[in-house]
Amino acid sequence: MKLFAQHGYGEGEKILNGLKANLIDGIVFSPRDVSPNNLELKLNDYRSQFPEKEYVMDPQYYTCVLGTHPNLNIGKLSEYQDYYFNFQTKNRLEIEKNVIEILESSINFQHNISTSSIIAPNIIIPRSFDSREAVIAKNFIRLATNSYRKKENKKPLYCSLVISSDAIRNIQDLQEFLSDITLIDEPPDGYYLIISHGSSDARAEIFNSDTISAWMLINHSLKINEYKIINGYSDIISPFLSSVGADACCTGWWSNLRNFSMERFTPTSAGGRLPIQRYLSMGLLNRLTFYEYDTLKDRIIGIKNNLDNDSIFDNGEPERAREVLQSWEGIKTLISLFSTPQIKDNITNLNMHIENALNLYSNINSILPSLDTKSNSDHLEPLLFALSRFSQITEI
């Protein structure tokens, strides 16, 4: 099970340092945040230095229907219009010929640069599987392999599958959708799966038991049917996905690279203050502010990870560019703890880990009764319910 960097704005040397320290196993590039020329330069540079790592590019074609949005911000993605990107209407996407053209141009572009795999484009399923968009999305998947074969590609082909958390919570519809995509005539090698939330900071929506159990179900079903799965923007949910068969998960340095929302492309405000620096505590399955971590780390055993990159937080607030290294290290270690081939054991161990986290929070309460809203234990109960719901659906 691998951890990839979710590339985005403000890369600096974060990824380079992550690769050097072997904290990440690859990169999912964001064309919104790098021009076509620079993408190629970066790919060649990283590949020459770290040839064993994996490099893919999310075509971000799900933004193609945002053309008329008043706050559109697709960044450098507009520079890809010479290659594959263009705005679309849903009417046009219902026509097979147009979908094939889109697939071929995007696949050609990725074929000609140094990515290790190809991610076929797709649109987002925004509300329901019983929708026009879901039909279009399934057509993209069904037609992708044929478009890919025309280039006699040797790179593995992943299909993008971008689903809103609203849609996946309807478990009956999700099961039917999975039944369809696990039995297609020309299957891809795998899926690049993104679950989209209303906002990348909406913790109640992100830590929703139905959403997480459904996300786990998608991974488990695809794995049983022999697909590889890369989960984009999975951050702290990653160990839950790896426990049921995911091959790779991704996270980055800003909250909009940790949790996916279409708001990333349609921001409601122009900027704001820099986010608070946070330490990812494996024991809590959560991040604490630097102040909280500094107060608690030596008083409660289990808060501190005792990993190499803890040192980043040892001497005061860390350099902003290095914060993500500690996050990657923590998540990668968590993933390794819950990725045995025995799913039942992984689920049992995750349950125990959450119970321990609840105990840690009880202990914290006596020292710091009031934590930051993002640091508190509100995420743990939904995670417990998600495991229980997943076990029930899958009869594990």
Added chain:
Amino acid sequence: MISIPIEKIQEFFSDYTDVEYIDKGGFKIVYKGTIGDKKEALKLFMLPNEKDIYSPDELKNELIEESKKRIIRELQILEKSKSPYIVKLGNLKPNEGKIDDYHFICYSEEFLEGENLATLIRNNYKPKEKEIIDLLICLFKAVENIWTDSKAVHRDIKPLNIIKTNDLLRPFVLLDLGIAYIINETPLTVEPSQRLPPGTTRYLAPEMLMPNFRGNLDFRSDLYTIGVTAYEFAAGIHPLAKQGDDLGVTFSRILNEKPKSLCDYRDDFSSEICAFINQLLKKVVALRPSNIKSLIKILVSLL
């Protein structure tokens, strides 16, 4: 109760010698007869008499037509099939006949020497793990063949429809495609909303109990019933249904109950084969593995 004297049957099948009764079920009676030096199974499908159909007059003909079309569909699939694990057609081509008041369609299939699995289960036969693996491989290949050649789902895989032969090249053979469903042809069931799903209740896949199940049907329903059959053959009991359960309870068990692991009944079996069969029994269709070639590969590795 259908009762035709054997002399009249022998007279009807005049090209055959030594005609004798074997079995009956539903609207079907099966005889055995010899033609040349080969034994064949002679199958008579009774067409419903109008007076026995308790439906409005306008539906009676449609129901009789449905019966005829089902037989034709079964024969179409059997004619296309080249799999040794599916019963083959015999010399007698399908034709309509009448003896006394009984109106039927008849044709012949090869006669398979052996026992059906239901009889073996009743006689407390305890197969070894290797035999279960052989059974699974034969049935997977049969289902793959039906799906590839005809885009059809068998829908009635159960111990009664599988013969354990003495032939090492085809140790298990699947029979009776009478309610097979071809996904891209017109459904045959008349008044489907008024009738139970086609198949044998205890062997219905969970998705067959859903409204409008025909729109989502594929061979993974057969994978479920293969799992149920292999489990029952190995354990001697059905994984979910119990004697004395009424229809509602059986449906509820199929939809909601998690079966015990096969290893609870057969501690001499490996955990791998028990987990393998367990995966076929998943209620969510997308949790049953869809790559039959991979499934066979896994089974071969367990031998």
